[in-house]
Amino acid sequence: MTSLGSVIQKHGFSYHCYTDDTQLYFSFQPDDPTVAACISACLSEISSWMNDHHLQLNLTKTELLVIPANPLLHHNFSIQLGSSTITPSRTARNLGVVMDHQLSFINHIATMTRSCRFALYNIRKIRPFLSEQAPQLLVQSLVLSRLDYCNALLAGLPACTVKPLQLIQNAAARVVFNEPKKAHVTPLLIRLHWLPVAARIKFKKFALCK
Incomplete structure (x- = not known):
């Protein structure tokens, strides 16, 4: 898992690893146009790492939660990974x-x-x-x-x-x-x-x- 952590940190993310779940954390400016590309690149490299280690990234259970500093801000960007598109969710479960x-x-x-x-x-x-x-x-x-x-x-x-x-x-x-x-x-x-x-x-x- 140390090598996976290096992959994640290379893209500027912090992370927590659990038994069957990995959570990524990333802060950005509201007007940063590179956010979607940065998240997409990180997930793509994680997927490649998993394939190399005989694992598979479960895109159906991959969630994206954006918490804005200003509640009036809305982020409508989407993350493209292969044939799947990940859009921001309104809720996400974190350890129950x-x-x-x-x-x-x-x-x-x-x-x-x-x-x-x-x-x-x-x-x-x-x-x-x-x-x-x-x-x-x-x-x-x-x-x-x-x-x-x-x-x-x-x-x-x-x-x-x-x-x-x-x-x-x-x-x-x-x-x-x-x-x-x-x-x-x-x-x-x-x-x-x-x-x-x-x-x-x-x-x-x-x-x-x-």
Whole structure:
């Protein structure tokens, strides 16, 4: 992989290599006309390196995410590689986090909310058959772990954006105690010693800064 890194860095890119995924990072000026050609040349050389090492670049899973410094800017360039054309995507998944071109994380929160809601639905269905401690263990492993995953990225977002996650936590507390959907949730969170979602995000951010 060292030789692949040399190929990538030769074109001015930084990179991260994972088990079956390689991510390239590149910053450029908004009016730079050579960006598309630079990315195309780098991908072409990566493809050649892979062919030499009996590998193949999967163009169907290759994504391009452009994050402009100014949200009003739009980049419409496309990357041509062989017979395939790669155009900028509005979202891309990075280690389970759905990143969008404006870094609003709205898509990520929506995806996480759906998965947590599904988990809570299943836990609530079997809630009458569980012991007193089992619901809390299930909620912590299947719901709270998702709310806390990479939540430092959500620091600084408007409260209205993060609100769906708080509603999920409220629902999780009600499931633990088998309370109805309209039950007042603050006493439940206190009994569980759960920080609200906004406080959990701040705690993670400060923990990473130490």
